[in-house]
Amino acid sequence: MDESVTGETTTQPATALLVLGCPQVPVQTSIALYLINRLKKAGIVPIVAGNKAANTLLVVADPDRHYLGEVMDLDRAVVQITEKKRDFDRCFVFIHNDAGVTYAGTMSAISKAKVYTIIYGEHYEDLQKQIDFPCTTIAAKAVHNPLPLKKALDEVAPWAA
Amino acid sequence: MGCVESMNYEIVLRDATFKESRDYIKKTYAEFRDVQPGFKIFDTHVIGLPPIAIGLDGDFVIFPFTKPCHGTFLLRVEDKEEAARLRALKK
Numbered sequence: 001m002d003e004s005v006t007g008e009t010t011t012q013p014a015t016a017l018l019v020l021g022c023p024q025v026p027v028q029t030s031i032a033l034y035l036i037n038r039l040k041k042a043g044i045v046p047i048v049a050g051n052k053a054a055n056t057l058l059v060v061a062d063p064d065r066h067y068l069g070e071v072m073d074l075d076r077a078v079v080q081i082t083e084k085k086r087d088f089d090r091c092f093v094f095i096h097n098d099a100g101v102t103y104a105g106t107m108s109a110i111s112k113a114k115v116y117t118i119i120y121g122e123h124y125e126d127l128q129k130q131i132d133f134p135c136t137t138i139a140a141k142a143v144h145n146p147l148p149l150k151k152a153l154d155e156v157a158p159w160a161a
Numbered sequence: 162m163g164c165v166e167s168m169n170y171e172i173v174l175r176d177a178t179f180k181e182s183r184d185y186i187k188k189t190y191a192e193f194r195d196v197q198p199g200f201k202i203f204d205t206h207v208i209g210l211p212p213i214a215i216g217l218d219g220d221f222v223i224f225p226f227t228k229p230c231h232g233t234f235l236l237r238v239e240d241k242e243e244a245a246r247l248r249a250l251k252k
Binding site: 020053082097098102109 | 211227
Protein backbone atom coordinates (compact mmCIF):
# COMPACT_ATOMS: atom_id res chain seq x y z
CA MET A 1 0.00 0.00 0.00
CA ASP A 2 1.30 3.45 -0.95
CA GLU A 3 0.10 6.82 0.31
CA SER A 4 -0.95 9.38 -2.28
CA VAL A 5 -0.39 13.18 -1.97
CA THR A 6 -3.95 13.52 -0.67
CA GLY A 7 -3.19 11.14 2.15
CA GLU A 8 -5.33 8.36 0.75
CA THR A 9 -3.87 4.88 0.59
CA THR A 10 -3.59 3.43 -2.89
CA THR A 11 -3.05 -0.17 -3.85
CA GLN A 12 -0.69 -0.96 -6.72
CA PRO A 13 -2.03 -3.68 -9.03
CA ALA A 14 -0.25 -7.03 -8.87
CA THR A 15 2.29 -7.66 -11.61
CA ALA A 16 3.42 -10.75 -13.49
CA LEU A 17 6.57 -11.16 -15.55
CA LEU A 18 6.37 -13.64 -18.43
CA VAL A 19 9.88 -14.85 -19.27
CA LEU A 20 9.79 -16.23 -22.79
CA GLY A 21 12.12 -18.91 -24.08
CA CYS A 22 13.33 -19.47 -27.61
CA PRO A 23 10.20 -19.30 -29.81
CA GLN A 24 11.06 -22.37 -31.86
CA VAL A 25 8.23 -24.38 -30.23
CA PRO A 26 4.94 -22.94 -31.58
CA VAL A 27 2.79 -23.24 -28.44
CA GLN A 28 4.78 -20.60 -26.57
CA THR A 29 3.29 -17.58 -28.36
CA SER A 30 -0.26 -18.95 -28.14
CA ILE A 31 -0.04 -19.80 -24.44
CA ALA A 32 1.66 -16.50 -23.64
CA LEU A 33 -1.24 -14.54 -25.21
CA TYR A 34 -3.76 -16.76 -23.41
CA LEU A 35 -2.01 -16.28 -20.07
CA ILE A 36 -1.75 -12.51 -20.61
CA ASN A 37 -5.50 -12.39 -21.24
CA ARG A 38 -6.31 -14.38 -18.09
CA LEU A 39 -3.97 -12.27 -15.97
CA LYS A 40 -5.44 -9.01 -17.25
CA LYS A 41 -8.97 -10.21 -16.58
CA ALA A 42 -7.88 -10.95 -13.01
CA GLY A 43 -6.51 -7.41 -12.62
CA ILE A 44 -2.86 -8.49 -12.80
CA VAL A 45 -0.53 -6.42 -14.99
CA PRO A 46 1.47 -8.67 -17.34
CA ILE A 47 4.95 -7.69 -18.53
CA VAL A 48 6.67 -9.76 -21.20
CA ALA A 49 10.45 -10.31 -21.30
CA GLY A 50 12.04 -12.24 -24.12
CA ASN A 51 14.64 -12.11 -26.82
CA LYS A 52 13.96 -10.14 -29.99
CA ALA A 53 12.38 -13.03 -31.91
CA ALA A 54 10.07 -14.14 -29.09
CA ASN A 55 8.93 -10.58 -28.38
CA THR A 56 8.41 -9.77 -32.06
CA LEU A 57 6.15 -12.80 -32.55
CA LEU A 58 3.84 -11.41 -29.90
CA VAL A 59 4.01 -7.77 -31.01
CA VAL A 60 3.19 -8.65 -34.63
CA ALA A 61 0.30 -10.90 -33.56
CA ASP A 62 -1.26 -8.14 -31.42
CA PRO A 63 -0.68 -4.88 -33.34
CA ASP A 64 -3.38 -2.93 -31.51
CA ARG A 65 -2.15 -4.21 -28.16
CA HIS A 66 -5.46 -5.71 -27.11
CA TYR A 67 -3.54 -8.19 -24.96
CA LEU A 68 0.07 -7.05 -24.75
CA GLY A 69 1.19 -4.34 -22.39
CA GLU A 70 4.85 -3.70 -21.65
CA VAL A 71 7.35 -5.78 -23.59
CA MET A 72 11.01 -5.71 -22.58
CA ASP A 73 14.31 -7.28 -23.47
CA LEU A 74 15.08 -10.33 -21.33
CA ASP A 75 18.64 -9.26 -20.49
CA ARG A 76 17.33 -5.86 -19.36
CA ALA A 77 14.77 -7.55 -17.11
CA VAL A 78 17.54 -9.61 -15.47
CA VAL A 79 19.63 -6.46 -14.90
CA GLN A 80 16.70 -4.53 -13.37
CA ILE A 81 15.75 -7.35 -11.01
CA THR A 82 19.35 -8.06 -9.99
CA GLU A 83 20.04 -4.39 -9.32
CA LYS A 84 16.81 -4.20 -7.24
CA LYS A 85 15.38 -1.51 -9.50
CA ARG A 86 12.31 -3.54 -10.20
CA ASP A 87 10.54 -6.74 -9.18
CA PHE A 88 7.27 -8.53 -9.81
CA ASP A 89 4.67 -10.45 -7.81
CA ARG A 90 4.56 -13.46 -10.10
CA CYS A 91 7.06 -14.76 -12.64
CA PHE A 92 6.14 -17.28 -15.34
CA VAL A 93 9.09 -18.89 -17.09
CA PHE A 94 8.47 -20.70 -20.39
CA ILE A 95 10.69 -23.78 -20.67
CA HIS A 96 11.29 -26.20 -23.51
CA ASN A 97 15.08 -26.56 -23.28
CA ASP A 98 17.95 -26.46 -20.79
CA ALA A 99 18.35 -22.69 -21.21
CA GLY A 100 14.76 -22.28 -20.00
CA VAL A 101 15.55 -24.23 -16.81
CA THR A 102 18.62 -22.04 -16.33
CA TYR A 103 16.60 -18.83 -16.66
CA ALA A 104 13.95 -20.16 -14.28
CA GLY A 105 16.61 -21.01 -11.65
CA THR A 106 18.02 -17.53 -12.09
CA MET A 107 14.62 -15.90 -11.59
CA SER A 108 14.01 -18.05 -8.52
CA ALA A 109 17.31 -16.79 -7.05
CA ILE A 110 17.18 -13.08 -7.96
CA SER A 111 13.46 -12.25 -7.72
CA LYS A 112 11.03 -12.23 -4.84
CA ALA A 113 8.24 -13.19 -7.24
CA LYS A 114 6.31 -16.43 -6.90
CA VAL A 115 7.81 -18.49 -9.72
CA TYR A 116 5.76 -20.68 -12.08
CA THR A 117 7.55 -22.88 -14.61
CA ILE A 118 5.57 -23.60 -17.77
CA ILE A 119 7.20 -26.69 -19.30
CA TYR A 120 6.30 -28.05 -22.73
CA GLY A 121 7.80 -29.61 -25.84
CA GLU A 122 8.93 -33.13 -26.71
CA HIS A 123 11.23 -33.44 -23.68
CA TYR A 124 8.99 -31.90 -21.05
CA GLU A 125 9.34 -34.83 -18.62
CA ASP A 126 13.16 -34.71 -18.64
CA LEU A 127 13.06 -30.95 -18.11
CA GLN A 128 10.65 -31.32 -15.20
CA LYS A 129 13.18 -33.59 -13.44
CA GLN A 130 15.79 -30.82 -13.61
CA ILE A 131 13.70 -28.40 -11.56
CA ASP A 132 15.23 -28.37 -8.07
CA PHE A 133 14.29 -24.88 -6.90
CA PRO A 134 11.02 -23.62 -5.33
CA CYS A 135 8.32 -23.07 -7.95
CA THR A 136 4.93 -24.27 -9.14
CA THR A 137 5.25 -26.41 -12.25
CA ILE A 138 2.71 -26.45 -15.07
CA ALA A 139 3.70 -29.06 -17.66
CA ALA A 140 2.33 -30.90 -20.69
CA LYS A 141 3.58 -32.52 -23.84
CA ALA A 142 2.67 -29.74 -26.24
CA VAL A 143 4.54 -28.72 -29.36
CA HIS A 144 2.07 -27.59 -32.05
CA ASN A 145 -1.21 -28.05 -30.22
CA PRO A 146 -1.54 -25.68 -27.24
CA LEU A 147 -4.62 -27.35 -25.74
CA PRO A 148 -2.80 -29.84 -23.41
CA LEU A 149 -0.77 -26.97 -21.96
CA LYS A 150 -3.84 -24.71 -21.73
CA LYS A 151 -5.60 -27.47 -19.79
CA ALA A 152 -2.65 -27.81 -17.38
CA LEU A 153 -2.58 -24.03 -16.93
CA ASP A 154 -6.35 -23.87 -16.28
CA GLU A 155 -6.03 -26.58 -13.63
CA VAL A 156 -3.50 -24.51 -11.68
CA ALA A 157 -5.24 -21.17 -12.46
CA PRO A 158 -2.28 -19.05 -11.32
CA TRP A 159 -4.23 -15.85 -12.01
CA ALA A 160 -6.56 -16.78 -9.14
CA ALA A 161 -3.82 -17.68 -6.63
CA MET B 162 25.00 -9.64 -21.96
CA GLY B 163 25.69 -7.68 -25.09
CA CYS B 164 29.21 -6.73 -24.16
CA VAL B 165 30.28 -10.37 -23.76
CA GLU B 166 29.46 -10.92 -27.42
CA SER B 167 31.92 -8.19 -28.40
CA MET B 168 34.75 -9.69 -26.31
CA ASN B 169 37.65 -11.68 -27.59
CA TYR B 170 36.52 -15.04 -26.20
CA GLU B 171 37.22 -18.68 -26.84
CA ILE B 172 34.39 -21.23 -26.61
CA VAL B 173 35.54 -24.00 -24.27
CA LEU B 174 32.32 -26.03 -24.29
CA ARG B 175 29.06 -25.89 -26.22
CA ASP B 176 25.86 -27.98 -26.49
CA ALA B 177 26.11 -28.99 -22.83
CA THR B 178 23.52 -28.49 -20.14
CA PHE B 179 24.16 -25.84 -17.51
CA LYS B 180 24.89 -28.54 -14.90
CA GLU B 181 27.35 -30.27 -17.24
CA SER B 182 29.08 -26.93 -17.76
CA ARG B 183 29.37 -26.45 -14.00
CA ASP B 184 30.80 -29.98 -13.56
CA TYR B 185 33.28 -29.34 -16.37
CA ILE B 186 34.64 -26.24 -14.63
CA LYS B 187 34.99 -28.02 -11.30
CA LYS B 188 36.76 -31.01 -12.86
CA THR B 189 38.99 -29.08 -15.26
CA TYR B 190 40.16 -26.06 -13.31
CA ALA B 191 41.93 -26.42 -9.99
CA GLU B 192 40.85 -22.91 -9.12
CA PHE B 193 37.22 -21.79 -9.24
CA ARG B 194 34.77 -19.63 -7.34
CA ASP B 195 31.07 -20.22 -6.74
CA VAL B 196 28.82 -17.21 -7.28
CA GLN B 197 25.08 -16.61 -7.26
CA PRO B 198 22.87 -15.81 -10.29
CA GLY B 199 23.01 -12.13 -11.15
CA PHE B 200 26.66 -11.84 -10.04
CA LYS B 201 28.37 -9.22 -12.16
CA ILE B 202 31.20 -10.46 -14.34
CA PHE B 203 32.67 -8.35 -17.13
CA ASP B 204 29.94 -5.79 -16.40
CA THR B 205 27.15 -8.27 -17.11
CA HIS B 206 24.91 -10.28 -14.81
CA VAL B 207 25.52 -13.99 -15.10
CA ILE B 208 22.59 -16.36 -15.69
CA GLY B 209 22.64 -19.80 -14.10
CA LEU B 210 21.47 -22.34 -11.58
CA PRO B 211 23.09 -21.67 -8.21
CA PRO B 212 25.88 -22.13 -7.39
CA ILE B 213 27.50 -20.90 -10.60
CA ALA B 214 31.11 -22.02 -10.91
CA ILE B 215 33.59 -19.56 -12.44
CA GLY B 216 36.92 -21.10 -13.42
CA LEU B 217 40.28 -19.34 -13.08
CA ASP B 218 43.35 -20.29 -15.08
CA GLY B 219 46.16 -17.76 -14.78
CA ASP B 220 44.81 -14.53 -16.25
CA PHE B 221 41.91 -16.36 -17.91
CA VAL B 222 38.34 -16.40 -16.59
CA ILE B 223 36.07 -19.29 -17.64
CA PHE B 224 32.36 -18.69 -17.16
CA PRO B 225 28.94 -19.87 -18.45
CA PHE B 226 27.01 -17.78 -20.93
CA THR B 227 23.38 -18.77 -21.55
CA LYS B 228 21.10 -17.59 -24.37
CA PRO B 229 17.46 -18.76 -24.76
CA CYS B 230 17.91 -20.22 -28.25
CA HIS B 231 21.50 -21.40 -28.06
CA GLY B 232 21.81 -22.88 -24.58
CA THR B 233 24.88 -22.58 -22.40
CA PHE B 234 28.41 -21.97 -23.64
CA LEU B 235 31.52 -21.96 -21.51
CA LEU B 236 33.60 -18.97 -22.50
CA ARG B 237 37.28 -18.32 -21.75
CA VAL B 238 38.35 -14.68 -21.67
CA GLU B 239 41.76 -13.24 -20.77
CA ASP B 240 41.47 -10.38 -18.29
CA LYS B 241 44.07 -9.97 -15.58
CA GLU B 242 42.04 -7.52 -13.49
CA GLU B 243 38.84 -9.57 -13.58
CA ALA B 244 40.74 -12.74 -12.70
CA ALA B 245 42.33 -10.96 -9.72
CA ARG B 246 38.95 -9.61 -8.59
CA LEU B 247 37.40 -13.08 -8.72
CA ARG B 248 40.41 -14.63 -7.01
CA ALA B 249 39.91 -12.19 -4.13
CA LEU B 250 36.41 -13.58 -3.50
CA LYS B 251 36.07 -15.99 -0.60
CA LYS B 252 36.11 -19.65 -1.61
